[in-house]
Amino acid sequence: MHELVGALRSYAWGSRTALARLCGRPVPSAHPEAELWFGAHPADPAHVKTAIGTTSLLEFVAANPHRELGSAAPEFGGKLPFLLKILAAEEPLSLQAHPSATQARAGFERENRARVPLDSPMRNYRDENHKPELVVALDRFEALAGFREPHRTVELFRALEVPELASYTEMLASQPDSAGLRTLFTTWITLPQPVLATLLPAVLDGCVRYLSGKGKRAFTLEARTALELAEAYPGDAGVLAALLLNRVTLEPGQGLFLDAGNLHAYLRGLGVEIMANSDNVLRGGLTPKHVDVPELLRVLDFEPIDLPIVLPEPAGDGSVRYRTPAPEFALRRFDLIEGSGQVPLTSAGPGIVLCTAGTVRLLQDGTELLVGRGAAAWISAADSDIRAQAVDGPAQVFCACLGAGN
Template sequence: MELLRNAVRPYAWGSRTAIPQLQGRPVPAPHPEAELWMGAHPGDPSHVLGPDGAELSLLELVDADPVGQLGEDCARRWGNRLPFLLKILAAEEPLSMQAHPSAAQAAEGHAREEKLGIPRDAANRNYPDPTAKPELVCALTEFHALAGFRDPNRTVKLLKAIETPGLGKYTGLLEAQPDPAGLRALFTTWITLPQSALDELLPEVLDACVRHVQDHGEFATECRTILELGETHPRDAGVLAALLLNRLTLRAGEAIYLPAGNLHLYLHGTAVEILANSDNILRCGLTPKHVDVPELLRVVDFACGEMPVQHGECAGQRMAVYHTDAPEFELSRMEWAAGDDAEIEVDSAGPQILLCTEGDLLVLASDGEQVELRRGQSVWLPAADPAVRVRPLGGERSQLFRATAGACEL
């Protein structure tokens, strides 16, 4: 059981306040702080803090003793790698629109790019590793996102509400085939439009969105989002693609699971994110980074309808579990009301990271070892360690997230 020192990723879209506030540092930070990484990702692994003040990379720790750190089943299933990465995500501005491959797509794409000799750190590399990248995001604050394709009939209604001379033919295309095939056809048409055609269509659409917002129309929230994206990316086909996606506002504790192929875009807010330990991203737009349209179309899933929002399945008085079909990870949330000092037992089922997001907590092992876990801190629990108990300190409302590997059976 070791406290972790975790890396902060300073992407331009990050917040100057959310992560520093969580960790009790001065606000605002000098630079945007977008993500706090907890895990053994080769790009920025956490470090364990020993009792003598010495530090060791969690990646090195796992490499040196994969069975002791991960457990025999997990080490075998994931090739001696910690299969998940836990993050705090703090979005002040929208991220890129993107989707992630399935395990089969990632393995095939990685092998293909290896054969072509594309360097793994090249800007045009789609598959730096051969693994899938499902993810789940759970809101800590109000969290805004676009995720999954909206029901086509609902999208037709939106497009008609902002009808323009240039938009009408595209509305008709989807209205004639309001299903996943119709969405694929319209999406493909829009993201492959010549720039000259985009430069004519996008201003029309943005002007129509302004009018719809001014009129307090049914789709005012969706139109505000399109206007925000259009202001930041005025000539980008991703702005049109955003018209096709579900617009979501998550409250604290609510989560969405993004399986392979789900097209999504995080807009604003702070969340806990757990994902497979992979870097495979296919971008659609709204970014200066590489966009590979043919490969994106091979990966995107055009299934449509409302995006399921999870509240966490009750697993006891103080615990909720967010279930997914991802074998790489599982996320749980534990909460104590102010004045509640009950202990919760956390079993030793494989490798775990515990993250405190509210209050202060005491983590106690059966062998007498204990660690005080302050707000914004996390602790690494190897598979070989015994079960621990967790209880609040100080009588305040407290919250803990628990990241574990999913089912490790082959």
Template sequence: MDRLENAVRPYAWGSRTAIPALLGQEPSGEPQAELWMGAHPGAPSGVDRGAGGVSLDRLIAADPERELGAATVARFGAGLPFLFKVLAAGEPLSVQVHPDLARARAGFAAEEAAGVPLEARERNYKDANHKPEMLCALEEFTGVCGFRAPLSTVALLERLGVAGLRPVVDVLRAKPETEALREALTWVLTLDNPTVIELVGATRDALLRLAGESASPAEALMLHDYAVLADHYPADPGLLSALLLNHVVLRPGEAVYLGAGVPHAYFRGLGVELMANSDNVLRAGLTPKHIDVPELLRVVEFAATEPGVIRPRSVAAHPGEELYPAPIDEFRLSRYREGSWPLPTDTPQILLCTGGRVVLTDATGEELVLTPGQSCFIAAHSPAVTVTGEGEDAILFRATVSV
């Protein structure tokens, strides 16, 4: 059981208070967006194996089968297949989409062959991996996820009554779903800047008007969330892109899974995020970063979807474990709460405490105590571990793989 020292990423959209509050620290005054736990080379966690600190990626590279297990190495290779994060959104993140594995490999190879530096602004692919992900809310978390059904978007836009959005209404009403969604997003992303500024301003005003008239608190929240995007990015097509997507509100303990090609954006809240070990992002707005429209359109899955809020379910084979099911093997997210439970230890895993006090005890009697914001790595070769959540507020998230 190795306690982890984790890096905080200070992205501009990060909350200034949420991660410090979780860690029981005073805020620095700077945004603290993500707490990374894992072996991604961008910010690997540190561990102490007795002879001083070493990064988790180097520890794994020195003996992959010991740390990850033979089955994990055979299935996924000699690196940790997942990246675990605490994500604290104080402002909206970009509308974005992630590539599937084939597109990630092809895109990365093409940019490598073209000699595009990894840190170049115009670089799309930082690695050759896909990036499916799951986000589980620790507090109310809002955002957008997946395309709304075209006729539902038509109904919303007609209520807004913004004349400049009429071309989107006409396309969504007249064309088959895939074609309609593709044309609508393409139209939004290829507007000239003066038109974007005019439309975003008019749409913001219409959203606030409609929110004030709404008798539904859920609808008023959705409309207000959309309007806030214009306050942060008044000259950006992100608000117009987001209007094509489902608004989602996650309550604490609820999660959402995002597969390849699904456009999404996080607006505000605190959550844990588990993903394949990748940093590949294609953007469609709400960002000063590079937007590659042709590549984005190749990656997006143009199909209407329901957000599909996921709630944890008990696992008969693992007493005490509550699983967040997802159609992916590179990662597996679950949680433990009050009580004392045996923890499976045949795969690599990162454990994160987000509430109360959790005590880990291995077969030798060694103990490790975790409090909110603290985490540890358990290697596949480790002896059996017992998880004890002390009190009804104890929460421990478990990130591992399926093999």
């Protein structure tokens, strides 16, 4: 086991307080801090501290994939198949979806043939991998995720009482299924600017009127979110598209799983995120970055979904697990109490142990490693019998490892 130093990523939507506070650094930070990467992604790998120096986790695994990844090395091409992050969103992220494995391979090869540079801002596919992802809330976490059941969306539109919205309401009401959602979403995301300039303000005025009404309002969160998004991204068609999505609030400890094709946008909050080791993102709005509507439409899944919340399940070893179908990763959480003794970290390696509260002591074969809040450790497949112990109060750790069947 080795200390793992995360790679800090700064984006405009990040927080100047959340990551700094978590990691025990001065608040506020000099720049918005959005993500802390613990993984072996070529764009920004974490670094492993060893007795002879520091090296990137990417190079560390590549030097001896069998030792670090064990029997799973051939299946994943000798590479760590997941990326673990801490994500801190102060402002909304872009409206986006991720491709399936087949779509990612085809898109990557297509852009390679077109000789689009890997670092080009116009590039959609930076690798050939899909990107299923799971985020677990560390504090209250707000998001948009997946298309809402169409009948419910029709109820929302009618509740807003916007005459300019009537034809679009009937468009969905007459075909309340995935095909109807595709038609309406495509219509809105490609609206001519003069039409958008009339429709969007009318919808926003409807949201204001709705929120100012008396009595309990069934769509308060949806209306407020539309107004917040419009303030951050004025004139963006993605504000209309956001009205089609499930509005999700995660309480600490709850998770949200997103598979290929699920349109989503994280709005605000602090969470632990784990995903397949990919950086492929198709954006549909709410961003100054590259938006490729035809390619987004190619990968989107318009089938309505229920709220895709993942609740922790007792795993029988003192941890809770977050069950997903992803073969690349699995995530468990241990809540440790000082004085309760050493807790074995079942299936710890190959993987990453991330501390999100307190301080934990990791022990193995007479050696120990202290891991504080916001810090992590790399556990290779060759490491066995890793145990954890809370130090100076309660502690919380997340263990990221390979998914089911590995």
